[in-house]
Amino acid sequence: MSFNFDLVIQSFPLLLLGAGITIKITALSVGLGMIIGMFVGIARISHVTPLRMLAAVYIDFLRGTPLLVQIFLIYFALPLMLDQRVDPFVAAITACGINSGAYVAEIFRAGIQAIDKGQMEAGRSLGMTWVQTMRYIIVPQAFKNIVPPLGNEFIALLKDSSLVSVIGFEELTRRGQLIIARTYGSLEIWLSVAVIYLVMTLAISRLVAYMEKRLKTS
Amino acid sequence: MIDIKDLRKSFEDHEVLKGINLHINPKEVVVIIGPSGSGKSTLLRCMNMLEEPTSGKVVVDGIELNGEANINKAREEIGMVFQRFNLFPHMTVLQNITLAPMKVRKISKEEAEKTAMELLNQVGLADKAGAYPPQLSGGQQQRVAIARALAMKPKVMLFDEPTSALDPEMVKEVLDVMKSLADKGMTMAIVTHEMGFAREVGDRLLFVDEGQIIEQGPPKEVFDNPKEERTRLFFSKIL
Numbered sequence: 001m002s003f004n005f006d007l008v009i010q011s012f013p014l015l016l017l018g019a020g021i022t023i024k025i026t027a028l029s030v031g032l033g034m035i036i037g038m039f040v041g042i043a044r045i046s047h048v049t050p051l052r053m054l055a056a057v058y059i060d061f062l063r064g065t066p067l068l069v070q071i072f073l074i075y076f077a078l079p080l081m082l083d084q085r086v087d088p089f090v091a092a093i094t095a096c097g098i099n100s101g102a103y104v105a106e107i108f109r110a111g112i113q114a115i116d117k118g119q120m121e122a123g124r125s126l127g128m129t130w131v132q133t134m135r136y137i138i139v140p141q142a143f144k145n146i147v148p149p150l151g152n153e154f155i156a157l158l159k160d161s162s163l164v165s166v167i168g169f170e171e172l173t174r175r176g177q178l179i180i181a182r183t184y185g186s187l188e189i190w191l192s193v194a195v196i197y198l199v200m201t202l203a204i205s206r207l208v209a210y211m212e213k214r215l216k217t218s
Numbered sequence: 219m220i221d222i223k224d225l226r227k228s229f230e231d232h233e234v235l236k237g238i239n240l241h242i243n244p245k246e247v248v249v250i251i252g253p254s255g256s257g258k259s260t261l262l263r264c265m266n267m268l269e270e271p272t273s274g275k276v277v278v279d280g281i282e283l284n285g286e287a288n289i290n291k292a293r294e295e296i297g298m299v300f301q302r303f304n305l306f307p308h309m310t311v312l313q314n315i316t317l318a319p320m321k322v323r324k325i326s327k328e329e330a331e332k333t334a335m336e337l338l339n340q341v342g343l344a345d346k347a348g349a350y351p352p353q354l355s356g357g358q359q360q361r362v363a364i365a366r367a368l369a370m371k372p373k374v375m376l377f378d379e380p381t382s383a384l385d386p387e388m389v390k391e392v393l394d395v396m397k398s399l400a401d402k403g404m405t406m407a408i409v410t411h412e413m414g415f416a417r418e419v420g421d422r423l424l425f426v427d428e429g430q431i432i433e434q435g436p437p438k439e440v441f442d443n444p445k446e447e448r449t450r451l452f453f454s455k456i457l
């Protein structure tokens with residue numbers, strides 16, 4: 001067995017483009033996941049029972065079924081219902097974002113519940129509503145608590161985003177597959193792909209550690 | 219100002235308040251004392267519905283505390299000061315004080331800040347407007363908390379052991395602020411272990427034990443001539 005280093009060098013620019021797309025869908029998905037997760041997480045602890053139950057169902061369904069199946073549901077099953085083709089990019093971000101939303105919701109819930117309950121009491125005793133107190137007092141403080149777990153979620157999703165390769169969306173993993181189909185360089189390409197993922201996840205965890213430190217001192 | 223009728227509160231099957239009747243007049247300073255676990259905090263917290271009574275009626279400034287809207291409305295008129303201050307640590311002192319007047323009373327930022335500075339002057343902390351709560355001493359934090367409550371221009375102030383979490387040398391600065399409030403005619407309900415303060419500032423002393431008001435009257439009378447055996451027992455333990 002021989003290792004074709006030239007193949008690695010030749011393929012690298014293409015793989016890097018794929019890595020860029022991986023980062024893009026991860027960032028967009030986590031962004032969508034954060035918006036969904038914030039609302040679902042707050043709904044999860046609200047005093048409105050139907051809202052709380054709805055949030056619980058959302059979280060259970062998305063955490064209790066494989067992301068791959070969720071991707072298939074959105075890319076293959078949803079078009080049958082809508083009678084309209086779904087763009088792979090839209091499907092990828094929707095599936096990952098909705099999925100991430102469930103995990104972020106739990107992160108938010110934990111972050112909010114970690115805030116001393118005297119904070120809510122102080123806000124309410126001043127005449128602010130539950131929503132106002134959440135918005136101005138609780139959630140801003142919860143954000144500080146949730147930077148580390150959100151960073152982990154970002155890393156998890158960055159890796160899981162490789163699953164969208166199955167619907168033909170050309171992120172890093174799919175690019176690797178396509179190059180291998182042409183060159184048969186399984187060893188070289190999968191190793192390269194793995195190294196690129198590793199570099200990205202290490203970079204993110206460094207960035208999160210740095211942000212955590214900055215937040216602690218502020 | 220505050221009218222409480224047959225107030226009961228249970229946690230699970232543990233009855234903590236066993237039928238409290240209490241009327242607090244405008245400008246009256248009522249000091250509540252009693253052993254630990256007797257229900258003092260619970261009683262105070264029922265006055266602004268931080269604790270929801272199991273039964274009974276609470277009316278504050280003519281508003282019966284039932285239903286979300288009424289409760290929020292009444293809370294605008296009821297300031298509360300907590301044992302552990304509960305300042306908002308992510309906001310400056312000034313922001314702590316201006317938040318509720320701006321969001322609840324819809325007062326402009328300029329006006330809210332003007333009032334806040336006046337209040338900070340009053341509690342002797344004008345130079346700390348830009349500081350964050352964790353940078354302040356306990357006594358300073360509690361004075362900010364009082365200013366924050368006053369910024370809503372409440373008609374009643376509730377204090378739950380406001381000096382219990384403080385180092386001894388800081389107790390006086392907080393009690394002084396409370397005394398000047400009383401002198402200005404604020405209606406106040408105060409749970410405290412500071413018996414000297416109760417005697418000096420209180421118009422009425424309430425001794426609570428096992429969820430009931432055992433005895434009440436002018437502080438000097440209750441201190442010097444307690445009528446009930448349980449009150450005497452309590453004083454013999456603490457004085």
Ligand SMILES: Nc1ncnc2c1ncn2[C@@H]1O[C@H](COP(=O)(O)OP(=O)(O)OP(=O)(O)O)[C@@H](O)[C@H]1O
Binds near residue numbers: 253255259260
């Ligand atoms: N949220 C709660 N859930 C269950 N039990 C509670 C709760 N809050 C208070 N209690 C109980 O109710 C009783 C009265 O409590 P409360 O805090 O009103 O007493 P207190 O007179 O303020 O005592 P202290 O002087 O220690 O502050 C205590 O037995 C306490 O354990």
Ligand SMILES: [Mg+2]
Binds near residue numbers: 258
């Ligand atoms: Mg108490």
